[in-house]
Amino acid sequence: MIEVENLVKKYGGHTAVDHLNFHVEKGQIYGFLGPNGAGKSTTMNIMTGYLAATEGNVKINGYDILTNPEEAKKCIGYLPEFPPLYPEMTVYEYLKFVAELKKIPKEERKKQIEEVMNMTMVTDVSKRLIKNLSKGYKQRVGLAQAILGYPEVIILDEPTVGLDPKQIIEIRDLIRKLGENHTVILSSHILSEVSAVCDHIMIISKGKLVASDSPEGLQKLKTGTADLNITVLGKKEDIQRALNNIAGVKEISYIEKEDAVEISITTFSDTDISREAGIALAENKLPVIAMSRQAETLEDIFLQLTSAGEGKAVGSARDDEGNTDDKKGTEIDENDNTDDENNNDEEKEAVKITAKVEENEDDSNI
Ligand SMILES: Nc1ncnc2c1ncn2[C@@H]1O[C@H](COP(=O)(O)OP(=O)(O)OP(=O)(O)O)[C@@H](O)[C@H]1O
Structure with missing residues (x-):
C-alpha cells in the first residue's frame, strides 16, 4: 500500500x-x-x-x-502538524471548500460533511469562525478535513x-x-x-x-529485569552481610551517604525480593527508611532505542526485500552511546514533562 x-x-x-x-x-x-x-x-x-x-x-x-x-x-488524507485552516471561514464553509477541492461529487458533499463533523464532534461549532475556536477544536476540524472523501x-x-x-x-x-x-x-x-x-x-x-x-x-525487547531501591541506616559491610544470602539477585550496588546506604538491587522482573530483603535487614537491626521497586517499562525500551547507538536497527524492521529481522534487541550497541547518556536524561525529563502536560492539559473547551 x-x-x-x-x-x-x-x-x-x-x-x-x-x-x-x-x-x-x-x-x-x-x-x-x-x-x-x-x-x-x-x-x-x-x-x-x-x-x-x-x-x-x-x-x-x-x-x-x-x-x-x-x-x-x-x-491520502493528511492532518499536518499545523493544519492549513482558513480562520475567516466557518467550520462548515471550510469543510465545504475542502470537499470541493477533493472533488467529492456534489450530491454527496452535504451528507459526507455532516458525517465527518459528527465523527470529529464539531457539529456544535459548525457555524463558528475557525479563528474563534480553541486549539482542540481547530485540531478536530483539521482531522475532519483529512477524513473527508474517506x-x-x-x-x-x-x-x-x-x-x-x-x-x-x-x-x-x-x-x-x-x-x-x-x-x-x-x-x-x-x-x-x-x-x-x-x-x-x-x-x-x-x-x-x-x-x-x-x-x-x-x-519482548524488555530485558525482563526490575530494580529494587532501598535506603538503609547503617554501615555498608553490615548491610552486605545481611543481604548476602538472598537468592535471585542479578546485580547489587551500594552508594554510601552520611549515615545511610542507598542500595540498588537488580532482579528478574518475576522475582520480588523486597519482603526477604526487608526481613534480613530488620533481623540485623538495620532500619530501612525507604524502599521502592520498579519493573522495566515499554517507556524504558523507547528511551534505550532512541538514545542508544546511532539508530541501529532492532526489532523486526523490514529490509528492502520485505524480509524481517528477527534478531530482536541484539543489535543495540551498549558501548556506542558515548555522548548519549546526557540525552537519555534529557529525554527522560522530556517524557516526564510530556506526561505532566498531558495530565494538566487545559480543557477550555471551545
Ligand atoms: N525547514 C527546516 N529547515 C531546517 N531544519 C529543519 C526544517 N524542518 C525540520 N528541520 C530539522 O529536521 C529535524 C527533524 O525535524 P522534524 O520536524 O521532522 O522532527 P519531528 O520528529 O517531527 O519532531 P517534532 O515532534 O518536534 O515535530 C529537526 O532537527 C529539525 O530541527
Whole structure:
C-alpha cells in the first residue's frame, strides 16, 4: 500500500531523514514514534507530497508521490502538524471548500460533511469562525478535513497535541474506528499514545528507523529485569552481610551517604525480593527508611532505542526485500552511546514533562 524506499532529507548540512525504508500494509494502524526532532513530520510531509525528498522515493498504491502526485494524493488524507485552516471561514464553509477541492461529487458533499463533523464532534461549532475556536477544536476540524472523501490512507501528524485528556480519549476512539476501514498512520512522541491505538509501531530516532514491531513484539525487547531501591541506616559491610544470602539477585550496588546506604538491587522482573530483603535487614537491626521497586517499562525500551547507538536497527524492521529481522534487541550497541547518556536524561525529563502536560492539559473547551 505504501512503500518508502531509501528516503533521505537534508536541510543544508543537517540530515533530518536518514535512509528510511518501510512498508505499510492495508487496514492497520501504524504509529510513528520518536522524540522531538526525530524526523517524523519531515517524513510525513514527504509521504504526502508536501515536501520533496533529497533521495529515495515514496509510492502510494503503486503511484510515485513525486512523479504521479495527483493519483497518489487521491489515496491520502493528511492532518499536518499545523493544519492549513482558513480562520475567516466557518467550520462548515471550510469543510465545504475542502470537499470541493477533493472533488467529492456534489450530491454527496452535504451528507459526507455532516458525517465527518459528527465523527470529529464539531457539529456544535459548525457555524463558528475557525479563528474563534480553541486549539482542540481547530485540531478536530483539521482531522475532519483529512477524513473527508474517506481516503484509503489517513496520515495524522501528532493528532492529539493541544487536546485536553477527555478529548484525547475521544480522538483515540475515533482513530480506532477509522482503523476499521482505513489504513491510518499517526505520529507521536508519546509512547502511551501509540501503544494505546496502534497495531504496529515504528520507532524513529535521528532520522533512522530503530524498531518496527507490534506493541507486543516491542515488549519482548524488555530485558525482563526490575530494580529494587532501598535506603538503609547503617554501615555498608553490615548491610552486605545481611543481604548476602538472598537468592535471585542479578546485580547489587551500594552508594554510601552520611549515615545511610542507598542500595540498588537488580532482579528478574518475576522475582520480588523486597519482603526477604526487608526481613534480613530488620533481623540485623538495620532500619530501612525507604524502599521502592520498579519493573522495566515499554517507556524504558523507547528511551534505550532512541538514545542508544546511532539508530541501529532492532526489532523486526523490514529490509528492502520485505524480509524481517528477527534478531530482536541484539543489535543495540551498549558501548556506542558515548555522548548519549546526557540525552537519555534529557529525554527522560522530556517524557516526564510530556506526561505532566498531558495530565494538566487545559480543557477550555471551545
Ligand atoms: N525547514 C527546516 N529547515 C531546517 N531544519 C529543519 C526544517 N524542518 C525540520 N528541520 C530539522 O529536521 C529535524 C527533524 O525535524 P522534524 O520536524 O521532522 O522532527 P519531528 O520528529 O517531527 O519532531 P517534532 O515532534 O518536534 O515535530 C529537526 O532537527 C529539525 O530541527
